[in-house]
Amino acid sequence: MAHEPLETALKAVLKEMGLGKASVYLERPRDPSHGDVACNIAMTVSREIGKSSREIAEEIAARLELDTAGIESVEVAGPGFLNFKLSSGTVASVLDQIVTKDRTFGRSTIGEGARVMVEFVSANPTGPLHVGHGRQAALGDAIASLLEWTGWDVHREFYYNDAGTQIDKLAESVRARYLDQTGHDAEIPEGGYHGEYVSKLAEALVKEFGDRFVEDESERAIDHIRKFSVRSLRKEQDRDLSDFGVRFDEYYLESSLYQNGRVSSTLEALRETGLVYEREGATWLETTKFGDQKDRVMVRKNGLPTYFLPDVAYHMHKWARGFQRVINVQGSDHHGTVERVRGGLQALGLPAGYPEYVLHQMVRVVREGKEVKFSKRAGENTTLRELYRDVGVDVTRYFFQMRKPDAQMMFDLGAALDHSDKNPVYKIQYAHARMSSIFAKAQIVPEKIEAGSADLSTLTEDHERQLINQLGSFPDVLERAAENSAPHIVCDYLEQTAGAANAWYHAGNPSRNPDLAVLVDDLTLRSARLILARALQVVLRNGLTVLGIAAPTRMSQAIKDDSA
RNA sequence: GCGCCCGUAGCUCAGUUGGAUAGAGCGCGUGCCUCCGGAGCACGAGGUCACAGGUUCGAAUCCUGUCGGGCGCACCA
Structure with a gap:
């Protein structure tokens, strides 16, 4: 609560009473009969000076000069609260301030212009965005915006995992559908993708290239299918996000970390810490040194890195780019990675709490109490696009934002579709x-x-x-x-x-x-x-x-x- | 089994360094409503804050344990 005149007056009185060190905390009482501003200082100091809190409160009230502090009246209530009623001029003067500041009212400079990155969505380009991504997009964007309003220099970033085994699975799945559609037998591999969108990708592939990839099983051919699929899914995700009102300053590609050598240089740097060891053919990092539950594999027996290593490389690069503060918005199903990534970063000398995480729980879309999954397109999940097409962008964003991130949420379609004040x-x-x-x-x-x-x-x-x-x-x-x-x-x-x-x-x-x-x-x-x-x-x-x-x-x- | 998150009104959820009689919306009940713009307004009922201990002048809030739900515990991400 900003009420400088009152705060200074209170501090002065406390000083007179030999309590200059006490910190004054003003709050707005819930109950209007408790006045406009309340202070609990008497209770917090009562033990220290061995007087009853009511007595102290009475003394403060008696010593206070009301006029100069913009106070109409003060009374002592309950266990020793000081309840202040501000003079009506004081109360209303804020209105002039609001009207003058207009679009800047509410802005502050707490962040002092320091750089901060918010990384969010970061969906794999292996399918359409679903409602969980929507919650993350709405939350991440609002968090970024809040930081801007409080004086930070904000960078919104999206990390594409475009280099891992998931992408290979996608390519194999599309290829299977492609073979299907060109009259050959094929099955989607174990752990592959089954949504209708996979068939659509295959269709598009047929349309553009005919049966060119039927016989060709070369790495070049599969790479072509992979790139084709990723490109078109990325395009779709970008469109869905931009129609949802979310923009990013940067799209960071995981593949770039391999291409420019950051993954291998990170591995070298970690080796130099002496916390790396070989066991059963794999390369491990002693993340338990930093509070992780177990040590983690960085390079598998087959010579390929796990996701852990590029993750560390990526975050080292965030730091190197000048972001001493980073907030990662992720689904809580990723919480297992938090300690290990931080561990890897600490091994390389970064501070313990880097980066910060906002982990959000899952979303269930319900109508009349029953869960709905109305997407043909994505298989299991409802897509974000279907959701906001039906209930509107404003409502969708608000519903995702109105709940604490760290609790599961029900998205009630009935309530969302209501056009009255009940919404x-x-x-x-x-x-x-x-x-x-x-x-x-x-x-x-x-x-x-x-x-x-x-x-x-x-x-x-x-x-x-x-x-x-x-x-x-x-x-x-x-x-x-x-x-x-x-x-x-x-x-x-x-x-x-x-x-x-x-x-x-x-x-x-x-x-x-x-x-x-x-x-x-x-x-x-x-x-x-x-x-x-x-x-x-x-x-x-x-x-x-x-x-x-x-x-x-x-x-x-x-x-x-x-x-x- | 271990770790993280959650458990507050019939339902969905808030609860700001630990503070006063635990709040809102929906739903429910009663009354009003031809209005600067409506299925709107006013009032009301409804709670062992999962449970048990502890710390404190004071606990929904902090600590310990128990129960219940979600998620995670890979050389997957």
């Missing part, structure tokens, strides 16, 4: 659009509403006061969400804000309570409320922007665009 996305967008509608009715251009153009101390209604406090906490919310890599905090906040906004709006229904309407006859009050309405709109819009979701000025438009 949180529409509820928020509606609140935003309503403000536009007010401005239209008043024939005002919202951008022209200026700070300082009204006496904000006239905003004294309960709904208004609560709403103002709510709006003022937006920067803190972004900060906390960014710190915890937790976009759902923003979702919660926006939903609450929209709820408060709608309550305020409806309370001011002109047919019932004309004196509570924004467009009241009293012009002083009217201009103050217009500033509140504008501030509200700015905060809702900025919050939606952080999440990569549209802030429409008319709802019919939003719903139409969304399901198009």
Whole structure:
């Protein structure tokens, strides 16, 4: 909570009382009857100085100079809380700030412009993106965006595993279908891919090259099929992501790590640490030295590296490119790799917690309580594209973002398809659009509403006061969400804000309570409320922007665009 | 068996250095609603915070153990 005058006043009083070292922590109480700001300092120091916390609180309250701190009143409550009621001018002054800062309200400089990489999606080009990738795309993009809003220089990266055995399996699967379609017997290999898309790839191959690869079993031929398949699946993934509103600054190819020698040089560097040994024909790294559960194989008996080695090479290169902070967003089924990759990096001298991980759990798409898997295309999984085609991009993104990453989530299609205020996305967008509608009715251009153009101390209604406090906490919310890599905090906040906004709006229904309407006859009050309405709109819009979701000025438009 | 994550209202989930009477949405109940834009608004019922101990002035939150669910434990990724 930023309330500098109060904070300095409190610190001064504490110093007088010989408690200069204590750190002051202000919070906004949940219960409005507890005032605008609360402080628990009396409790935290009571043991240290051996006085009851109520006594201490009373003393602080008595010594405080209310006026200079912008306080209307203070009271001691419960076990020793100090509850402050701010003067209405202090409360409302934040509105001027919001309107002035406009699109930058909520931004901070905590990151100090330092570089940070967010790596996410990183799907193998072996099939279409499914809903799990969608959750990751929405989360990763929002986390990246939160970092931008809090002052970091963010790089979004996608890592393509285009060099491993999975790709070979894909090529073999496509080749099998290809042989099928050209009238030859063939079966998809063990562990191969069975989705309809494999047949489609084979079809495309036939169309372009006829039976040219039927007899040819050379490495060159299979390589051709592999490249053809990967190229077309990558194209499809790129399209699906870009239509989902997700862009990357860089696509990093695993194959490049082999081509430019980073894999072999990483192996050499690891050997020099003395933590590498040979056993049963394979090459191992002592990752247990760094807390891993067991040592890991880097090079297999057959001479080929496991994925572990290029992973270490890749992350060393992230560091070398200047990213001292990296956040990897991955499915929690990869959590087994976390300790081993970090172990490999520590062996080479990188810090222990590098990189950071946000691991998200699986998604289940349900309709009326039953799980749905409606994809022909991908075999088992529902594809991301099918999902957002049906429920819209905004809703899909929001639903993925509104839950904590580290819990399994239910994606409820019924709730997603609801176009009323019961759907949180529409509820928020509606609140935003309503403000536009007010401005239209008043024939005002919202951008022209200026700070300082009204006496904000006239905003004294309960709904208004609560709403103002709510709006003022937006920067803190972004900060906390960014710190915890937790976009759902923003979702919660926006939903609450929209709820408060709608309550305020409806309370001011002109047919019932004309004196509570924004467009009241009293012009002083009217201009103050217009500033509140504008501030509200700015905060809702900025919050939606952080999440990569549209802030429409008319709802019919939003719903139409969304399901198009 | 070992490791990571989760267990909060009928359902889906929040719960901000450990703080006040544990919250929201949906669903349910009651009342209002020809409005600055609607299936909207107001109010209400509904909880042994999985269980048992411990730390603390204070625990949903921290520690230990138990039970339940998910994921991972490859010379696969």
